[in-house]
Amino acid sequence: MQRITIDPITRLEGHGKIEIFLNDQGNVTNTYFQIPELRGFERFCVGRPVEEMPLLTNRICGVCPEAHHMAAAKATDAVYHVEVPRTGKMLRELLYSAFYATDHTTHFYALGGPDFIMGPDAPVAERNILGVIHKVGLEIGGKVIQMRKYGHTVVEIIGGRKVHPCTSIPGGLTKGINEEQRKEIEQMGRWAIEFAQFSLKAFSDIVLSNKTYLDLIVGDIYTHKTYYMGLVDGNNKVNFYDGMVRVVGPDGKEYVKYAPKDYAAHIAEHVEPWTYLKFPYLKNVGWKGFVDGSDSGVYMATPLSRLNAADGMATPLAQAEYEKFYSTLGGKPVHQRLAIHWARLIELLYAAERWVELVTDPEITSPNYHAIPTAVPTEGVGIVEAPRGTLTHHYWTDERGVVTKVNLIVGTTNNYAPITMSIKKAADSLIKNGNVNEGLLNMVEMAFRAYDPCFGCATHSLPGQMPLEVTIYDAQGNPLNVLKQFCD
Amino acid sequence: MSKPKFAMYWAASCGGCEIAVLNIHEKILDVDANFDVAFWPVAMDAKYKDVEAMEDGSILLTLWNGGIRNDENEHIAHLLRKKSKILVAFGSCACEGCIPGLANFSPVNEIVDTAFSTITTDNPDNIRPQSSFAMPEGNITIPTLYPVLRTLDQVEDVDYYMPGCPPESHQIAAVIDLVIQVLQGKAELPPKGATIGAGNSTVCDECPRKRNVKTIKEFGRIQLTHADPELCLLEQGIPCNGPATRSGCNARCATVGAQCIGCYGPAEGVVDYGARLISAFASVIDSNKPDEIDKILDGLVDPAGQFYRFNLAGSLLRSSKSAQKG
Amino acid sequence: MTEETKPFEPVIIGFTCNWCSYRAADMAGTARIKYAPNIRLIRLMCSGRLDPTFVFKAFAGGADAVLISGCHPGDCHYVEQNYKAMRRFHLLKRVLVQMGIEPGRLKLLWASAAEGAIFAAEINKFVEEVRALGPLNWAKPGELVSTPIMEEVTA
Numbered sequence: 001m002q003r004i005t006i007d008p009i010t011r012l013e014g015h016g017k018i019e020i021f022l023n024d025q026g027n028v029t030n031t032y033f034q035i036p037e038l039r040g041f042e043r044f045c046v047g048r049p050v051e052e053m054p055l056l057t058n059r060i061c062g063v064c065p066e067a068h069h070m071a072a073a074k075a076t077d078a079v080y081h082v083e084v085p086r087t088g089k090m091l092r093e094l095l096y097s098a099f100y101a102t103d104h105t106t107h108f109y110a111l112g113g114p115d116f117i118m119g120p121d122a123p124v125a126e127r128n129i130l131g132v133i134h135k136v137g138l139e140i141g142g143k144v145i146q147m148r149k150y151g152h153t154v155v156e157i158i159g160g161r162k163v164h165p166c167t168s169i170p171g172g173l174t175k176g177i178n179e180e181q182r183k184e185i186e187q188m189g190r191w192a193i194e195f196a197q198f199s200l201k202a203f204s205d206i207v208l209s210n211k212t213y214l215d216l217i218v219g220d221i222y223t224h225k226t227y228y229m230g231l232v233d234g235n236n237k238v239n240f241y242d243g244m245v246r247v248v249g250p251d252g253k254e255y256v257k258y259a260p261k262d263y264a265a266h267i268a269e270h271v272e273p274w275t276y277l278k279f280p281y282l283k284n285v286g287w288k289g290f291v292d293g294s295d296s297g298v299y300m301a302t303p304l305s306r307l308n309a310a311d312g313m314a315t316p317l318a319q320a321e322y323e324k325f326y327s328t329l330g331g332k333p334v335h336q337r338l339a340i341h342w343a344r345l346i347e348l349l350y351a352a353e354r355w356v357e358l359v360t361d362p363e364i365t366s367p368n369y370h371a372i373p374t375a376v377p378t379e380g381v382g383i384v385e386a387p388r389g390t391l392t393h394h395y396w397t398d399e400r401g402v403v404t405k406v407n408l409i410v411g412t413t414n415n416y417a418p419i420t421m422s423i424k425k426a427a428d429s430l431i432k433n434g435n436v437n438e439g440l441l442n443m444v445e446m447a448f449r450a451y452d453p454c455f456g457c458a459t460h461s462l463p464g465q466m467p468l469e470v471t472i473y474d475a476q477g478n479p480l481n482v483l484k485q486f487c488d
Numbered sequence: 489m490s491k492p493k494f495a496m497y498w499a500a501s502c503g504g505c506e507i508a509v510l511n512i513h514e515k516i517l518d519v520d521a522n523f524d525v526a527f528w529p530v531a532m533d534a535k536y537k538d539v540e541a542m543e544d545g546s547i548l549l550t551l552w553n554g555g556i557r558n559d560e561n562e563h564i565a566h567l568l569r570k571k572s573k574i575l576v577a578f579g580s581c582a583c584e585g586c587i588p589g590l591a592n593f594s595p596v597n598e599i600v601d602t603a604f605s606t607i608t609t610d611n612p613d614n615i616r617p618q619s620s621f622a623m624p625e626g627n628i629t630i631p632t633l634y635p636v637l638r639t640l641d642q643v644e645d646v647d648y649y650m651p652g653c654p655p656e657s658h659q660i661a662a663v664i665d666l667v668i669q670v671l672q673g674k675a676e677l678p679p680k681g682a683t684i685g686a687g688n689s690t691v692c693d694e695c696p697r698k699r700n701v702k703t704i705k706e707f708g709r710i711q712l713t714h715a716d717p718e719l720c721l722l723e724q725g726i727p728c729n730g731p732a733t734r735s736g737c738n739a740r741c742a743t744v745g746a747q748c749i750g751c752y753g754p755a756e757g758v759v760d761y762g763a764r765l766i767s768a769f770a771s772v773i774d775s776n777k778p779d780e781i782d783k784i785l786d787g788l789v790d791p792a793g794q795f796y797r798f799n800l801a802g803s804l805l806r807s808s809k810s811a812q813k814g
Numbered sequence: 815m816t817e818e819t820k821p822f823e824p825v826i827i828g829f830t831c832n833w834c835s836y837r838a839a840d841m842a843g844t845a846r847i848k849y850a851p852n853i854r855l856i857r858l859m860c861s862g863r864l865d866p867t868f869v870f871k872a873f874a875g876g877a878d879a880v881l882i883s884g885c886h887p888g889d890c891h892y893v894e895q896n897y898k899a900m901r902r903f904h905l906l907k908r909v910l911v912q913m914g915i916e917p918g919r920l921k922l923l924w925a926s927a928a929e930g931a932i933f934a935a936e937i938n939k940f941v942e943e944v945r946a947l948g949p950l951n952w953a954k955p956g957e958l959v960s961t962p963i964m965e966e967v968t969a
Binding site: 642762775792795805 | 909
């Protein structure tokens with residue numbers, strides 16, 4: 001029995017290990033995807049004042065602290081039974097939209113994207129952002145840096161800091177924005193819309209027009225037919241910050257739609273003794289193991305899931321892309337996991353459009369961004385869509401608002417079973433008769449990377465010297481600076 | 489002529505330190521120009537076996553973020569120490585334990601029990617994760633949790649400390665500039681054990697709010713008031729850890745109306761961060777009567793959490809009594 | 815039972831102020847009033863000098879209890895600083911309780927220079943109270959180490 005260990009998995013946030021077992025014929029008998037870490041937030045947040053939860057839970061993930069910050073903020077609003085004023089809600093969602101644009105950008109260009117854009121068998125030295133730059137154009141490096149900079153600037157203006165925002169409190173925020181800041185945010189948002197459109201065009205030119213890549217997307221290796229989950233607004237359109245949780249079946253029809261406070265009636269978490277992470281599943285369908293189908297409670301929560309679970313996008317440019325997406329791939333729902341990369345870019349466009357929509361609302365600069373809670377704090381649930389999936393925070397407190405119990409179901413956690421299944425299927429399909437090489441192992445990791453829009457490096461150099469010239473442009477498209485290495 | 493090697497690794501952490509490094513934006517190209525990235529799991533595909541194969545001391549600079557929560561964290565700490573010339577405890581987790589250090593209030597089995605018995609957890613056999621589990625194909629393993637979370641220097645020799653949760657990007661950029669200057673022979677490294685990328689004073693020094701003599705008759709909660717945006721938060725009865733926290737962050741949080749939660753760690757010369765805050769907070773209570781003092785202190789609903797939020801693992805006591813029993 | 819069990823002898827660190835409580839201890843000494851040797855006295859100029867760091871260091875270093883002693887309220891040699899000690903004591907106690915150290919292990923005692931007998935009696939009482947609580951047994955840093963606590967399950 002041969003054993004292949006991939007440790008640690010890379011180009012992702014967090015820790016993980018993949019164990020692949022081969023029989024004597026060199027074919028895969030089983031694959032295990034283990035999570036080796038546990039820090040204990042659900043225990044050590046007990047005893048803390050509940051208004052600290054948006055600050056403490058930031059530290060669950062430094063890549064998407066904004067997601068935890070917002071889920072926590074909404075949960076604390078619920079604990080205090082307080083309604084956030086409209087301006088407060090808009091400011092939070094504005095921060096969140098800008099964050100989404102940044103996060104989806106870095107994942108596509110630097111993390112999962114290189115595998116996909118460069119091709120699955122590309123050499124290690126090219127399978128990164130630099131390879132992408134060579135293929136798509138040198139100006140890309142500068143644009144990606146710019147998008148990250150703009151997104152984090154908005155987070156800092158509204159949230160106080162670039163990483164681990166600090167301004168959300170029960171009932172709203174500690175500060176608002178003035179007209180000068182509003183103008184700056186609007187200018188950056190309009191640039192973001194153009195950048196998103198550029199990205200979708202690049203995807204269309206490089207990936208969709210290439211038969212090999214298209215075959216990879218629509219092929220069977222990375223396909224699973226499961227339930228799909230996402231937040232939807234009152235019109236059943238995708239919303240990242242607020243709404244009801246909607247789940248559709250493998251056939252695309254609505255299975256259930258529930259309010260955040262009712263999540264525990266629908267979601268349960270299965271336990272295995274060989275990993276620190278649990279496997280959420282739909283409680284009323286039941287846990288049937290790591291299998292596809294409408295009888296299995298396994299569900300996915302990703303950009304693709306959100307598009308599958310909704311009836312459309314709430315902004316016009318994104319909606320047009322949404323329609324093109326489904327008509328290209330043969331209708332709803334789409335099951336091919338590599339299509340998550342495309343869905344992610346459609347969300348990037350929506351995030352940018354929503355960014356501009358919110359920042360041009362006349363009430364965005366109003367000083368009415370916080371309502372002082374008056375009720376006795378008790379218990380509350382806050383749900384948002386993290387870039388990598390539906391994020392649930394549930395707190396109980398005593399009458400002073402000190403936390404007594406916590407339950408968290410974190411974005412990627414929703415996908416633990418689907419990811420395990422995707423890795424296994426990829427390993428089964430690709431590793432045959434003992435033929436194992438680095439490229440094949442990377443294709444096994446590709447099954448993983450499609451799910452998790454973790455961050456990556458905007459520009460990063462792997463071993464080997466890549467000649468690189470990067471031109472940095474300002475928001476008007478004027479070159480600010482040209483940086484070169486290894487070239488004249 | 490090959491470039492010196494650079495590595496960055498995360499233990500019990502959140503990834504925020506990696507993001508902070510990326511938020512130096514164009515400056516990442518200076519890193520790229522001056523170093524070969526040998527190992528950085530978030531961004532490139534080198535694996536543990538690649539590090540093991542490197543020569544001892546062949547990595548010039550390793551930025552280590554994250555606390556030591558399990559035996560894998562400790563193992564990699566020893567490995568990277570061996571392979572690195574300079575090891576920096578980067579970020580609050582590595583320096584003082586940070587938020588995951590709050591786990592040191594409880595015994596570790598409570599940490600695991602809580603996670604595996606939440607209201608949505610379906611665990612009728614009361615399973616807990618096992619460090620080694622026999623599957624039909626073979627044993628598969630996961631790291632074992634230690635009784636308490638420890639800082640990097642509690643398990644390994646550390647050359648420099650860079651505090652912050654995460655360290656501010658402008659500070660990271662300044663440190664990178666310094667290291668590049670050192671490589672070019674234009675500057676000297678600070679003495680071993682120094683704190684780099686941060687100031688020598690407290691957050692209060694950087695805070696723009698007005699400060700008067702503090703006389704506190706009541707501790708409040710930030711959500712239950714609309715605080716005066718110009719006046720010191722502590723003076724208004726809102727707990728703020730500025731007085732004992734190291735400067736270097738430009739007092740971002742207090743500037744936007746949120747309390748300083750202490751993520752930059754102890755100020756220069758502070759032996760026990762929580763003790764310093766106990767002194768500071770107690771000194772400004774406006775009462776000499778025991779009953780009244782107690783009533784005022786009732787407004788601080790979680791003093792140990794307030795004073796050791798980022799620093800429990802790095803404090804003199806390091807953990808609560810119950811946590812010590814494992 | 816063949817094992818000899820010695821009664822637990824608490825180790826107590828006492829911080830006393832130069833002008834009142836340390837003189838009280840002195841007075842007990844010169845008057846030959848016996849008080850338990852379990853207490854090790856450290857003299858500060860004022861109880862207001864008591865830095866909570868000292869208390870944490872004492873417990874982390876092996877003390878079973880800590881005494882803070884100063885001039886009576888209103889009699890502080892430096893006018894008001896014993897009030898600071900009082901406030902610190904109250905806050906310190908709450909933090910220690912959260913850390914799992916019983917409130918009975920930290921005591922605040924006012925004693926004037928003339929109260930040698932009272933001082934001695936209070937110390938003896940404190941020693942017995944701590945004896946009843948038992949040893950604190952705070953783990954040394956080296957002890958909070960590698961014992962991994964999870965079982966190995968093999969086939």
